[in-house]
Amino acid sequence: MSTHAFRYNRIPPNAEPLREQVRGFLAEALKDRSPLQRADSWMGADPEFSRELGRRGWLGMALPRRYGGAEAGPFARYVVIEELLVAGAPVSAHWIADRQSGPLILRYGTEAQRDKYLPGICRGERYFCIGMSEPNSGSDLASIRTRAQRRGDGWVLNGHKLWTTNAHYSQSMIALVRTGEKPASRHEGMSQFIIDLKSPGITIRPIRDLAGGEHFNEVYFDDVQLGADALIGTEGQGWAQVTAELAFERSGPERFLSSIALLHTLIDAIGKHPDALQAREIGRLAARLFTLRQMSLSVTAELAAGNNPAWAASCVKDLGTQFEQDIPEVAQLLLDLPPSAGGGSDHAQVLAYLMQMAPSFSLRGGTREILRGIIARGLGLR
Template identity: 65%
Template sequence: MNLLDQFGPPVLPPGLEPLRAEVRDFLAKWGATYPAEKRALSWMGFDPDFSRALGAKGWLGLSIPKEYGGHDASPFERFVVNEELLAAGAPVTAHWIADRQSAPLLLRHGTPPQKQRFLPAICAGEMYFCIGMSEPASGSDLASVRTKAERQGDGAWLLNGRKVWTTNADRCQAMIALVRTDAASERHDGLSQFLVDLALPGVMIRPIKDLSGHEHFNEVTFEDVRLDADALIGVEGEGWAQATSELAFERSGPERFLSAMTLFRCLVAAVGPEPDARQAFEIGRLAAWLVALRSMSISVTAQLAAGHDPVWAASCVKDIGTGYEQDTVEVAMRLIDSLPPGAKTATTRRVLAIVQSMAPSFSLRGGTREILRGILARGLGVR
């Protein structure tokens, strides 16, 4: 597929509006007393009860087959549900990683017992996963991971090493970890993925407090953690290919440009229906950028629906999207003193403070800007 063709026609299939209306009605009832300050956390808000409620509505595991507790829906239906959740600032992070990438990965590469054990619980909003990729000395350079799993005589594995920046590891039941299974290998070779029960002996989790005071980042240490033979996901030594296909799910969704949506909505509400020239210019520019990003994300969703691995296009969405999110903060900072006094402006100030503290992470999580642009350069043949 030509790279430019990866962003063509960004049109959602017909028939999705009843679903969108149902989700909006659910969110309107749920969010009547949910303050903007909590909505500002966007998809980092953690609420297991809310995740289970979504599971009960059938809005998790939408594209997972019914035999595993899913709903055999298209990626487009999942896009609509998630777009509405993110636009509302709903607290989705408990189930987010499991639903977004762990479930599709297991569906594609997992064994029948793995699918039967984990997928129904993910679809019910009752089992939460974290990602074990980055390490203290191997952040953006993912191919240099040193955490290792050594096969034992009985077929089991012994896991040793450390993962860091592991979102919600302290509140998840399982991790999908990328580790080295061939001690003599280098870079992309000799890597494999494993299912790690975080309650196993030898697993130590240390929360890391960030600038906003939250502790969703974690450092996870493995000391002689014994994994059963069936903890291996897919094919031994194929972990790099599996992980990079998983990243297409992580980098292409609406969460890559809607993290600052609550701030944008508060800003628009505070400005009101009669903006001055500067306010109209800044908000209009953000709105146009948002429309373009949404179109790009829908195009990537179409590729996923067609069975492609849109790594290049997903990297585009993530790179441009996080730039948009961070620029939303910059625009709000430039306009905040021009807003009329009142409750809406006071709320905007509080929301700005929250999103501003998180904004540096937008271009780090899910792949740094430098890594993404390297992928884009290789795809364009200029590197």
């Protein structure tokens, strides 16, 4: 366990000035975007908006310049994504590629893989999804059964991935699959592959959620041919690679800002003269938000130092999603205004949307039970 986890961290002085640039851009770019649209921020895809971020150098920011990045460091990227999420920008198209696929390829990929994928990520043109969850596995990632078997110089892939966010418009997937035979440990014998989703033998089927969206997908692999260059990192080391990747997925501002649009409309609906209960509960939410932000920045500092703060990232995700799910409950406590999915005030519409979406927040990226097991191991309790 790192002794640096959750120490107080500030945005460095060289990164903070970027905030005003991003805010100015967003004020103009999103001026016609409604509160309900803003509530769908990191699940809302707009490829042209993603390309514009790429043109401004705000994607792949921490990647080396030779691949199209800015070598700006993780805190500069933190400033950009924080402003994007708070403003409710449509970031879903590039989100996974920028957040974790790019850093994973930089760390474990070959030079050919870096040259092939990283420039497109930085331009906002190359989108990735993550192939982890499977049917009948729940949150037990070690129980996956999708398998890649060697054939000649390449591999043949068969299996089924589930709850795959954005597979329907991503060009590529980084998938964790089994490659070994009868491993001594259930965490052994797994590898990661970069898969072209246009390859023959791949079927993608959308899963409609309660709010009517189709962000999640089932992905079927039927004798999919993979070249030798599809393997990323070291064969058999997929578990170690994917746990490092999950630290990026579980620690960012998106793990406590998914309901921020509702906090905005709630404050606007209450107005400038809250009663005692409203003032107290809004203050409590603000205090939790500030604390979660500081925890997230601490994990960012760990990642910047080259560490793998898996247990600390799990803390951010666990506490952050609880905060996100509590906001709709608090909103109903403070205002006698029912949710409305078919019209009504901005607050009523945003409340209806996030009431439907909030149950999924503690599922995506790992359930609470899985996260708390990771935290317990990190604290030496199991």
